[in-house]
Amino acid sequence: MTSLDQFIDDLLLHGRAYFDREEALSAVELKQASLTAAISRLVKRHRLANPRHGFYLILRAEDQATGAPDPVRWIDPLMKHQGIDYRISLLRAAAFHGSSHQAAMVFQVVVPKQLRDFEIGRHRLQFLYQSPMVFAKLNQPDFLRQMKSDAGFAQVAGVELTLLDCARYFHKASGMNGVAQIVKDIGAKAKPPVLAQAAADYENSSVRRLGYLLELAGHVRQANALEPFVKKAKTAVPLDPSVKPLIESLSESHEKNAKWKLVINESVEIDF
Template structure:
């Protein structure tokens, strides 16, 4: 028996996008349109192409599209946080907003709002949609990192907790803008860090060298309660001498309690 196809409708894609946007969604897979409309994949793609620039393909052959509302036409795309959760749901992969973008979410903004840093399990190439730039970092143990689902904005998305954000910033110093910038962010975030949650974040990031640097920095900045959490995480560990950062000279002061040699930038400038 022949398969009965749904009648072809030239406005199916536009109607689908209208319904999607009315529900507060700005990212979708072409297969969703196919399932909702009965269009073939080719016909769905052709209709979506005619909706440009209101609807844009994330990148060629991605199968994923972003709805661009009028107020974001000048930027060529809405903020990544509006559609990043749909994108990773489409790929069935875990993720979270990380580093400087996570710090900005927690109220500490030291970067261009149009750059979004995302942590993933597998490496991905950075891409740009309009003026919105997305860069990716990968972490094998991503599933252990404490994250929360941010709500109250345009759409929900996953973001690292303030405590996990601090550790990520120190782990990925280069991608976070270097040590001076990270120290400023850490100081601004410190009032939001909770000891119970910080212990959880330390347990999820058991690299001894990271905990050494973190404890030393927190103590040097005067955050004694948090530095004690790092000391607890290092209990029983053998500490090998490590530099504070890659540019630390080998003859810098050594801090035996943490096994770290170097001085914070503000100390060097004093």
């Protein structure tokens, strides 16, 4: 008869630090209620962590200080358990591609379904929704990369999707100045044809903001790839829509960038 502890130890011996309830029920000769009680005891002893219902992480000694392993080690099996495609993006993806200015305090994942954010140990996971139709077009091998950990691989946005996601969800990427710094750090790595191809499925205003920031950072080839999108824009929009003028009439005094059809209502600072 295999105990829950033996089942867990065997998984670790084979390089796996996670399991789901169905696996445990098949391997351990315990009924549902008894298994639930046994798992609860191990969670209280910090041997297991439970990021989502029915999915468990096995905590090794080095994981117990932070309450859970780095999410890159278990985000892929978790999302497969939930039956949801995904990509790591924004700050963590930017750091992966070489942006050292942003400390990724949150692990951000783009998904085609509304999911609740959650914290586990010292880790905070944030899920950003993208419509299923657009997500299906973009979450393809040509636009993705693989992030390696000692537990395997996880899907991460390529440079082009990282830039576009940051421009689209700028309020989750340390604001417009944070996005500008990411653009400066990794924009030169973006392939112009790939960037233009992916941009076709993003909001036009987000693409124009990214084009402006790329040009500001000196990444001319990448900015030029996005310039054709300006022709589709009918009106100018604020560079930073989150900034509201104290007096409405003051909004008309902001500089206007005709090339990108943007109202420059926020000064952008970049560390060179």
